[in-house]
Amino acid sequence: xxxxxxxxxxxxxxxxxxxxxxxxxxxEVLPVFVRDPALLARGGVRVERLDASLAALxxxxxxxxxxxxxxxxxxxxxxxxxxxAAQVHVSRExxxxxxxxxxxxxxxxxxxGRELVETGSPYAVGPGRVLNKSGExxxxxxxxARAWHDHGWPEPGGRPDDIAWAADPDPDAGASNNADPGSPxxxxxxxxxxxxGDGSAGRGGEAGEQAALARWRAFLRDDLSSYGDQRDRPxxxxxxxxxxxxxxxxxxxxxxxxxxxxxxxAESESARRFVTELAWREFYADVLWHWPRSAWRDLRDxxxxxxxxxxxxxxxxxxxxxxxLTGYPFVDAxxxxxxxxxxxxxxxxxxxxxxLVKDLHxxxxxxxxxxxxxxxxxxxxxxxxxxxxxxxxxxxxxxxFRVFNPVTQGxxxxxxxxxxxxxxPELAHLAGAAAHEPWRSADGYDYGYPERIVxxxxxxxxTLRRYERAxxxx
Ligand code: FAD
Numbered sequence: 001x002x003x004x005x006x007x008x009x010x011x012x013x014x015x016x017x018x019x020x021x022x023x024x025x026x027x028e029v030l031p032v033f034v035r036d037p038a039l040l041a042r043g044g045v046r047v048e049r050l051d052a053s054l055a056a057l058x059x060x061x062x063x064x065x066x067x068x069x070x071x072x073x074x075x076x077x078x079x080x081x082x083x084x085a086a087q088v089h090v091s092r093e094x095x096x097x098x099x100x101x102x103x104x105x106x107x108x109x110x111x112x113g114r115e116l117v118e119t120g121s122p123y124a125v126g127p128g129r130v131l132n133k134s135g136e137x138x139x140x141x142x143x144x145a146r147a148w149h150d151h152g153w154p155e156p157g158g159r160p161d162d163i164a165w166a167a168d169p170d171p172d173a174g175a176s177n178n179a180d181p182g183s184p185x186x187x188x189x190x191x192x193x194x195x196x197g198d199g200s201a202g203r204g205g206e207a208g209e210q211a212a213l214a215r216w217r218a219f220l221r222d223d224l225s226s227y228g229d230q231r232d233r234p235x236x237x238x239x240x241x242x243x244x245x246x247x248x249x250x251x252x253x254x255x256x257x258x259x260x261x262x263x264x265x266a267e268s269e270s271a272r273r274f275v276t277e278l279a280w281r282e283f284y285a286d287v288l289w290h291w292p293r294s295a296w297r298d299l300r301d302x303x304x305x306x307x308x309x310x311x312x313x314x315x316x317x318x319x320x321x322x323x324x325l326t327g328y329p330f331v332d333a334x335x336x337x338x339x340x341x342x343x344x345x346x347x348x349x350x351x352x353x354x355x356l357v358k359d360l361h362x363x364x365x366x367x368x369x370x371x372x373x374x375x376x377x378x379x380x381x382x383x384x385x386x387x388x389x390x391x392x393x394x395x396x397x398x399x400x401f402r403v404f405n406p407v408t409q410g411x412x413x414x415x416x417x418x419x420x421x422x423x424x425p426e427l428a429h430l431a432g433a434a435a436h437e438p439w440r441s442a443d444g445y446d447y448g449y450p451e452r453i454v455x456x457x458x459x460x461x462x463t464l465r466r467y468e469r470a471x472x473x474x
Contacts, residue, residue: 056208
């Protein structure tokens with residue numbers, strides 16, 4: 001008998017509950033990935049990174065991975081028919097689109113008497129499972145994180161020995177879509193997945209399961225001990241950089257949590273802090289599961305009447321923000337890092353997002369959409385709820401009056417100005433923290449760095465006025 005394993009956000013072979021279920025239920029497993037036009041249309045860097053990951057997975061399956069482009073319900077149903085698979089195994093999806101798509105696939109398979117079997121998920125605890133004592137979901141992080149921790153998770157499942165991969169029933173059908181590791185396309189994609197800004201760190205090895213494990217273990221060895229103190233420092237750049245690997249499921253969070261629990265520093269403040277960050281990822285997926293509309297609408301209504309700017313003048317300001325030309329060095333460094341690397345440090349994500357919402361008065365979904373287009377780790381739940389947190393419309397009623405000051409944030413978290421100089425050559429001549437305030441140096445603008453597009457103090461007051469009006473206190 002043959003079953004299908006349909007890979008989606010789980011591009012690995014170890015600790016893969018759906019793969020284990022497929023192996024146990026049949027003699028051979030046909031590994032399949034469907035390049036869904038609805039998802040491909042969404043973004044350049046993510047698709048490039050996906051192809052790099054697929055190239056690695058294809059190599060890990062000895063070339064058995066079947067890659068097709070097309071409408072998933074049709075592609076999966078046709079493949080299941082042609083190999084006569086009674087079951088199609090998947091990891092449970094939790095995004096609104098993924099859930100709808102899986103409903104269509106389930107129905108389509110059922111018409112042929114076949115079954116979609118969901119086992120595990122991309123999370124340590126499947127979204128929807130952590131509930132409070134009254135059986136309600138959490139909207140606030142801290143109690144969620146406590147309950148998530150208490151809930152616990154199964155031990156990682158390991159990698160099945162000797163998986164018998166089934167042969168592609170129609171090898172010619174996928175030839176043109178297959179991100180074969182030797183093809184120029186795959187090569188470009190793998191090169192593009194570099195960790196470092198110079199593009200060299202990723203040559204050949206940054207995408208895929210082996211790269212994810214290597215990254216995790218390097219972090220555990222070199223950077224975990226300083227994580228608690230340094231995680232907010234974009235200049236030091238010592239966070240794990242696991243987000244992109246987690247996004248494609250090249251490593252399962254349970255693997256990370258289990259190895260961390262066995263580590264001598266498991267009880268350290270740094271390790272606890274790291275687990276808390278993973279819990280944020282799980283929390284946001286859980287929120288999206290319970291409130292799918294929170295992907296693009298305010299989760300809380302408190303600011304429903306908020307006044308945002310749009311129109312040509314605002315578009316020009318937004319363009320400057322996207323290009324890293326706002327005249328605020330910390331913001332511009334982040335936006336340039338985003339374009340160059342498809343990744344940005346968490347502290348800088350908060351400050352750049354805050355700048356768009358609170359200095360330029362733009363509604364958060366427009367910024368969230370731009371981030372999703374640019375980020376290699378672009379994840380609907382973490383990104384859009386991260387934006388809502390900054391905008392004050394989401395979980396954790398973060399005080400609406402918190403407005404990040406882009407200059408003091410820079411001086412605090414990039415105290416020597418190294419991060420700013422790394423991304424803004426026009427400021428390379430300014431020493432130390434002076435790079436954060438070119439307006440204070442006589443030669444600050446000598447190399448073409450732009451003047452500030454808005455006055456932060458003034459826009460902060462404007463934001464507070466608008467928030468107060470929206471809340472009915474103004
Ligand atoms: P580390 O500090 O090493 O953290 C380890 C892991 O914990 C991360 O890989 C990630 O999976 C998780 N994590 C850490 N912080 C958060 C957080 N605040 N929310 C959710 N998960 C977290 N993360 C994404 O994975 N995809 C996104 O599209 C995304 N967009 C964001 C947009 C905004 C406006 C903000 C404020 C945050 C966003 N984040 C997003 C969260 C966070 O910035 C990144 O996960 C983190 O910077 C990734 O770097 P790292 O792997 O080195 O993180």
